[in-house]
Amino acid sequence: MLQSMTSLVYLNLRSCTSLTSLPKSNMKSLKTLILSGCSSLEEFQMIADNLEALYLEGTALKELPEATKDMKKLVILNMKDCTKLASVPDSLLKLQALQEVILSGCSKLQSFPDLKENIKKLRILLLDGTAINKVPQVFPSGMNGLSLLRRLSLRGNVMIQTLEDHIGQLYHLKCLDLKDCKKLISLPVLPPNLKFLDAHGCDSLTTVANPLAFLNVTDHIHSTIIFSQCNNLDEVSKSCIISYIQKKSQLMSTALNRYNLGSVMESYTGACFPGCEVPKWFRYQDYGSKIEKVLAKHRSENRFIGIALCAAVSFQDYQDQIKGFIVKCTCEFKNGSFRSFSCT
Numbered sequence: 001m002l003q004s005m006t007s008l009v010y011l012n013l014r015s016c017t018s019l020t021s022l023p024k025s026n027m028k029s030l031k032t033l034i035l036s037g038c039s040s041l042e043e044f045q046m047i048a049d050n051l052e053a054l055y056l057e058g059t060a061l062k063e064l065p066e067a068t069k070d071m072k073k074l075v076i077l078n079m080k081d082c083t084k085l086a087s088v089p090d091s092l093l094k095l096q097a098l099q100e101v102i103l104s105g106c107s108k109l110q111s112f113p114d115l116k117e118n119i120k121k122l123r124i125l126l127l128d129g130t131a132i133n134k135v136p137q138v139f140p141s142g143m144n145g146l147s148l149l150r151r152l153s154l155r156g157n158v159m160i161q162t163l164e165d166h167i168g169q170l171y172h173l174k175c176l177d178l179k180d181c182k183k184l185i186s187l188p189v190l191p192p193n194l195k196f197l198d199a200h201g202c203d204s205l206t207t208v209a210n211p212l213a214f215l216n217v218t219d220h221i222h223s224t225i226i227f228s229q230c231n232n233l234d235e236v237s238k239s240c241i242i243s244y245i246q247k248k249s250q251l252m253s254t255a256l257n258r259y260n261l262g263s264v265m266e267s268y269t270g271a272c273f274p275g276c277e278v279p280k281w282f283r284y285q286d287y288g289s290k291i292e293k294v295l296a297k298h299r300s301e302n303r304f305i306g307i308a309l310c311a312a313v314s315f316q317d318y319q320d321q322i323k324g325f326i327v328k329c330t331c332e333f334k335n336g337s338f339r340s341f342s343c344t
Contacts, residue, residue: 081105105129128155153177197225212244227273
């Protein structure tokens with residue numbers, strides 16, 4: 001039946017749990033194929049040279065379908081929770097149109113090939129929940145092949161101990177997820193435009209680079225870095241994190257002032273890391289859950305851009321929760337106006 005559907009563009013067979021294989025057929029017009037939740041699917045022979053999106057989440061495939069090597073127009077490959085997937089062939093990296101590769105939860109996957117210079121459009125690479133023991137080379141020496149990579153996730157990996165220095169050269173990387181990488185020992189210098197770093201629960205992490213990340217002198221975008229429950233961080237590394245936050249806050253303040261953007265409360269830098277002291281560069285300090293201070297006159301005038309807030313908190317019988325906690329701040333001005341912001 002499929003052989004006759006030569007004009008079919010979209011095919012959704014989601015959750016066909018009794019489907020064990022797809023017959024060999026040439027569907028030359030097909031652009032989107034959804035086989036998500038076909039938990040018995042072990043064989044895939046369909047030829048679809050014009051396919052742009054292939055969803056195989058939760059299938060029983062043990063290897064990447066041979067037919068994918070000819071899918072030159074493939075943009076999205078989603079094999080999330082393919083728990084029997086053991087390997088990814090080098091041929092995947094010949095697909096120059098690829099923008100998203102999602103292998104989250106492929107718990108038997110132990111390796112991923114180094115990414116070559118011809119796969120320049122990749123924006124998202126999710127390897128969280130895999131068993132890979134080495135981070136793939138994502139920035140070949142002397143190349144700028146992955147300059148568009150925006151998001152990289154290694155969350156929950158229990159094998160990786162270090163990241164390669166080249167990760168700092170991923171200029172467009174916005175999100176780096178290292179949460180619960182239990183054997184991660186150190187971090188190299190991070191990319192300059194990183195907006196979100198989650199290293200929560202990296203129990204073995206002891207050192208971070210100095211500086212923590214390259215800084216963009218015109219930076220006025222918000223960023224969040226999380227090192228909660230990284231209880232083995234040495235004091236030097238904690239100082240590096242504090243120094244990074246201070247410098248980034250100063251750069252953001254300067255940029256907001258230079259471009260006459262005023263006080264933009266959503267343009268914040270947030271950080272969470274283990275410790276029990278508020279850095280000395282926070283001028284106004286107090287104990288308890290509330291602090292009331294009247295700013296000096298010259299700090300209350302029209303050139304007021306924003307504030308930096310730090311809180312040292314502890315929990316009784318703390319349980320690790322996804323929601324975490326939020327620090328909220330409300331600023332009241334003499335003219336009766338209020339400004340509020342929060343940091344997670």
